Amino acid sequence: MSNALELHCPAKLNLFLHIIGRREDGYHLLQSVFQLIDWCDVLTLNPIPEHEIRRINPIPGVPPEHDLVVRAAQLLKDFCKTDQGVEIGLKKTIPMGAGLGGGSSDAASTLIGLNMLWDLHLDISTLCQLGLKLGADVPFFIFGQNAFVEGVGEKLQPISLETQDFVVIFPNQGIATAQIFQDPQLTRDHAPITIDRFLASPRSYQSNDCQAVAVQKCPEVKQALDWIYKTVPGSAPCMSGSGSSVFAALDPKTDTANLENLLQNLPKGWIGRIVRGLNKNPAYNLISSD
Numbered sequence: 001m002s003n004a005l006e007l008h009c010p011a012k013l014n015l016f017l018h019i020i021g022r023r024e025d026g027y028h029l030l031q032s033v034f035q036l037i038d039w040c041d042v043l044t045l046n047p048i049p050e051h052e053i054r055r056i057n058p059i060p061g062v063p064p065e066h067d068l069v070v071r072a073a074q075l076l077k078d079f080c081k082t083d084q085g086v087e088i089g090l091k092k093t094i095p096m097g098a099g100l101g102g103g104s105s106d107a108a109s110t111l112i113g114l115n116m117l118w119d120l121h122l123d124i125s126t127l128c129q130l131g132l133k134l135g136a137d138v139p140f141f142i143f144g145q146n147a148f149v150e151g152v153g154e155k156l157q158p159i160s161l162e163t164q165d166f167v168v169i170f171p172n173q174g175i176a177t178a179q180i181f182q183d184p185q186l187t188r189d190h191a192p193i194t195i196d197r198f199l200a201s202p203r204s205y206q207s208n209d210c211q212a213v214a215v216q217k218c219p220e221v222k223q224a225l226d227w228i229y230k231t232v233p234g235s236a237p238c239m240s241g242s243g244s245s246v247f248a249a250l251d252p253k254t255d256t257a258n259l260e261n262l263l264q265n266l267p268k269g270w271i272g273r274i275v276r277g278l279n280k281n282p283a284y285n286l287i288s289s290d
Contacts, residue, residue, distance in 0.1 A: 004046040005117055008282045009109040011039040011100035011275075012140065013166060013240045013247050016198075017208040018190035023152075028181055031192060032149045033202075034101075034140050035161060036278040039168065041106055043069065044089035045113045051083040059092065068103045068134060072110035075130055076120070084118045095271055097174020099241030101137045105281075108141030112283045124287050128154075144284035146277075148195045159195060165276050167232060167259060168240075168247040171220035172269035175243040183213045206238050214243040221246060224270070231262055250274070 013035045021029040048054065053073045055064060064070045069088050077084070088110070094102030108131055115122050122130075124142060131138030136153035147156040180186065187209040198205050215222045221239060224246045228237035235248035250256070256274055263272035 004044060005113050007043045007045070007109040007113050007286075008040040009043050009094075009102070009105040009141075010036045010278055010281055011094045011102055011105060012036055012137070013100070013168070014208065015161075015202065016205045016238070017210060017241065018193070018205075019186065019188050019209045020190050020192050022188055027152045028188065029151060030149065030153060031190075032153075033159060033161075033198060034137075034147050034149055036146055036281060037166065037168070037275040038278055039094055039100070039273055039275045040282075041094050041102055042091040043106060043109045043113065044091075045110070045117055046087040046089070047117055048085045048087050050085045052085045053077065054085070054087045056087055056089045059090070059096075068107040069110045072107040072131075072134055072138075073114060075133060076111055076114050076118075079130060080118070080120050080122075082118055082120070086114060086117065095170045095172075095174075095245070097176070098170045098245040099175075099239065099243045100168075100170075100245050101141065101241065104135045104137035105141045107131065107134045108138050108281075109283050111138075112142060112286050116286045127287065141281055142287070144281035144287070146279065148198070157195065159199070161277060161279075163277050163279070164252075165250045165254075165256065165274055166247045167228060167235075167250060167263070168245055168273050168275055169224045169227065169263075169266065170245045170271040171218075171224040171267075172271070173218050173220045173244050175214055175218050175221075177242040179217060180210045180213050180242040183217075185216075186210070186213050203236060206236055208239045208241075210242045211239040214239055218244050220244065223267075227266070231259070 015033040018031045128139035237248040
């Protein structure tokens with residue numbers, strides 16, 4: 001049996017998020033660019049002889065039936081009809097309810113890691129189909145590359161992005177995704193764009209159709225946006241996903257040392273980081289492409 005496996009589970013930013021329609025079943029049709037960043041949770045998978053899924057150090061207030069890493073492991077175990085067991089540990093650093101995809105990334109890494117540890121040899125397509133059962137963002141993290149995203153989040157095309165740094169702030173208030181997407185004031189008719197149009201002028205399309213609703217429901221989002229406007233002159237801050245984290249790309253000439261110092265004096269409970277974009281999920285090469 002293989003030794004324990006440690007995986008870094010990266011967060012993501014929505015460089016833009018446009019809602020271009022709605023399906024008859026109520027799901028919203030999106031366009032977005034997902035950018036991986038080096039803000040990571042750390043997942044540990046340790047094979048055990050017992051035929052069970054054992055979670056160590058569970059997240060307070062999150063029961064096993066709602067814990068995405070437990071659900072991912074059970075989904076894979078049932079799909080492959082394997083009797084193998086695993087002990088799962090997770091060190092969380094990505095805030096929950098922040099629009100950074102931390103839970104989805106953790107679930108994706110669980111599927112990727114157990115696929116290898118349990119010698120299941122499932123390919124990316126199959127893992128993505130399983131991941132979609134857990135959440136719309138999970139296939140992206142299994143896909144493992146920066147992507148132009150469409151549909152409800154399941155249509156992924158690789159996109160080449162310049163490596164750059166971002167400032168990201170979580171104002172210590174989560175927003176339920178359902179609250180945003182059920183709001184009658186939400187924009188649902190944004191004109192579609194193409195990858196080429198985005199790449200020709202990325203900053204022109206940097207907007208988030210969820211942001212206006214989120215600001216109304218969570219004033220801290222507006223406060224975080226204002227903090228970046230004032231602290232990083234010339235930046236164009238934007239909310240990520242359905243919130244509540246906000247971010248801005250940093251100019252190469254930005255005094256990051258000074259910015260780091262300023263981030264230490266955010267309002268109580270806020271979390272701020274300077275992060276770097278990634279080209280691939282660190283777990284990407286663990287997936288069989290057969």
